[in-house]
Amino acid sequence: MNGFESIAAAVKARSGLSLSSDKHYLVEARLDPILKRRGLPNLGALADRLRLDAGLEAEVVEAMTTNETLFFRDGKPFDHLRDVVLPDLHADRPKGAPLRIWSAAASTGQEAYSLAILVSEMGSMLGGRRIEIVGTDIAREPLKRAEEGLYSQFEVQRGLPARLLVKYFAKEEAGWRIHRPLREMVRFRNWNLLSDLSGLGRFDVVFCRNVLIYFDHETKTRTLQAIARLMSPDGALYLGGAETILGIDCALVPYAGSPGIFRKQVATAGLIPAR
Numbered sequence: 001m002n003g004f005e006s007i008a009a010a011v012k013a014r015s016g017l018s019l020s021s022d023k024h025y026l027v028e029a030r031l032d033p034i035l036k037r038r039g040l041p042n043l044g045a046l047a048d049r050l051r052l053d054a055g056l057e058a059e060v061v062e063a064m065t066t067n068e069t070l071f072f073r074d075g076k077p078f079d080h081l082r083d084v085v086l087p088d089l090h091a092d093r094p095k096g097a098p099l100r101i102w103s104a105a106a107s108t109g110q111e112a113y114s115l116a117i118l119v120s121e122m123g124s125m126l127g128g129r130r131i132e133i134v135g136t137d138i139a140r141e142p143l144k145r146a147e148e149g150l151y152s153q154f155e156v157q158r159g160l161p162a163r164l165l166v167k168y169f170a171k172e173e174a175g176w177r178i179h180r181p182l183r184e185m186v187r188f189r190n191w192n193l194l195s196d197l198s199g200l201g202r203f204d205v206v207f208c209r210n211v212l213i214y215f216d217h218e219t220k221t222r223t224l225q226a227i228a229r230l231m232s233p234d235g236a237l238y239l240g241g242a243e244t245i246l247g248i249d250c251a252l253v254p255y256a257g258s259p260g261i262f263r264k265q266v267a268t269a270g271l272i273p274a275r
């Protein structure tokens with residue numbers, strides 16, 4: 001294995017991210033700052049060092065993540081959550097039982113905060129029910145930014161209507177900070193989707209958007225199966241626009257007429273087969 005191949009194998013084993021040989025240039029560009037910081041001449045030297053240094057491996061994985069995100073990305077999933085899934089879950093659950101929402105590849109937090117804003121905007125429609133939002137990501141630096149809840153002018157202009165910006169953010173010298181009550185609705189945690197997810201608890205709604213595209217079929221299957229196990233029986237899963245569960249055995253079925261949105265398959269075990 002050459003340096004690129006060893007690094008690609010280590011990144012895939014740790015994070016699921018698939019780096020095909022056409023990504024050679026991307027890998028060199030993304031890892032160049034690490035090579036410089038560590039005084040390493042090339043990818044081969046970095047690959048040798050990786051074997052001895054787990055901290056360095058995490059750094060390399062983080063450098064290979066793509067953290068692109070924006071508020072209310074693609075719009076429709078958020079409309080569906082507000083108009084269909086949250087009203088149904090609210091109607092079906094006992095009074096006082098909290099609902100839990102998971103932003104499973106949260107990056108710098110725009111998705112999780114969009115969910116918090118959406119819930120706040122629903123106001124009395126949820127009858128004061130407590131909503132817990134958990135944002136997780138394998139990359140630590142984006143999560144630190146998510147926790148700060150501070151966004152540049154450019155970032156708040158991407159997807160966030162001006163009315164919601166002035167209602168939920170305060171202008172500071174360095175940008176716009178989301179109000180404390182919304183920050184307190186969201187808990188961010190550093191978590192790898194490939195690791196044991198059971199410590200996160202059960203979720204009624206899962207947003208796992210624009211991360212599975214970076215995984216191969218096997219990793220995608222394993223991840224979707226693990227997510228389905230964490231979902232409540234009437235829970236909903238939202239994937240990214242380019243993601244599908246086609247050909248994946250994961251106990252999830254599409255919501256009729258809503259591409260990219262899934263619910264758990266109702267178990268048919270116990271039914272007596274027709275003779």
Ligand SMILES: C[S@@+](CC[C@H](N)C(=O)[O-])C[C@H]1O[C@@H](n2cnc3c(N)ncnc32)[C@H](O)[C@@H]1O
Binds near residue numbers: 070107137139191208
């Ligand atoms: C393109 S962003 C998606 C952000 C947001 N979900 C959205 O749709 O706008 C993909 C995120 O997935 C994270 N990621 C990649 N592999 C992961 C893994 N194995 N476990 C958890 N997060 C991962 C990356 O760090 C990155 O922040």
